[in-house]
Amino acid sequence: MSTYVLVAEDDRKQAELIRRYLVHDGYEVTVVHDGETAFREATRRPPDLLVLDWMLPSLDGLEICRRLRVAGELPILMLTARSTEDDLLRGLDLGADDYMTKPFRPRELVARVRTVLRRSRHTAHPASVAPPFATAPVAPAIREALTVGRLTVNATRHQVFVHDRPVNCTPGEFRILSAMAASPDRVFTRSQLLDCLADHGRTVSERTVDVHILNLRKKIEISPRRPQHLVTVHGIGYKLTSGDHGA
Incomplete structure (x- = not known):
C-alpha cells in the first residue's frame, strides 16, 4: 500500500509542483487549498503525513495543528513564509514535526517528507529502536x-x-x-x-x-x-x- 500524503497549500501552482514531485517519488497525494477542507480531509481519511501551509484561508495552519494534536499524532510538515524564531517555536509547540521556510526547493521538501515519515515509523515501533545514546551512553545522574x-x-x-x-x-x-x-x-x-x-x-x-x-x-x-x-x-x-x- 502506498504512503498517503495530504498537501494543504493555497498557492495552486506551488501545490501542483509539490504534488508532482511527491507523486514522482511514489506517494499517493491529495491536494486541498483551504484550511477547513484540510482539517476535514485529515480527519475523514488521516494521511501518513500532512504537508501544511501556515497561511491558509478559512482556517490557518496553527489552528489545524492545534485541532489535530487533540485527536492524535499525525506527522505534520509545516510550510511557512515566516522565519523568526518565535514564529517557528509557535509552530513546533503546537505540534508541527518539522518546518520549511519559503521559498524552498521541491527536492528538499521530498527529502524532508521521507525523514519525517521515517522518524514517525521509527517511533511507532519502539521495540526495533536502539535505546537513546546507544552508541555513546549518558550515565544516569545520581545527584538530584x-x-x-x-x-x-x-x-x-x-x-x-x-x-x-x-x-x-x-x-x-x-x-x-x-x-x-x-x-x-x-x-x-x-x-x-x-x-x-x-x-x-x-x-x-x-x-x-x-x-x-x-x-x-x-x-x-x-x-x-x-x-x-x-x-x-x-x-x-x-x-x-x-x-x-x-x-
Missing part, C-alpha cells in the same frame, strides 16, 4: 541537583535555576538540558540530543533541536547571541559548559 557554573538543574523536581532565578522550560527543553548537565563539557551531536525527545511519542527533526537550543539560550544566557554556557561546537553539535563565572 546538577550544577554547571551558574546553572542548576533539579531532575527530581523538574526545576531549572540560573543563580537563584527560576527558569521555565518546556518538557523538551528540560530533557535536553538535563542530559547535557549530567555530562558537562561533553559535545552532543544533534542526533544524540534528538534521542532525548524521541520517546515523547512525536516525530521530531534535527531542526527541532536547533530551535530548542535557541530558546534555551534566551532563557539561561546573559547574551543569547554570544552564549557562554550552551555553546556551539561547529560541525558537531553543542555542549554545556560552566562559562564565565564572572558574568
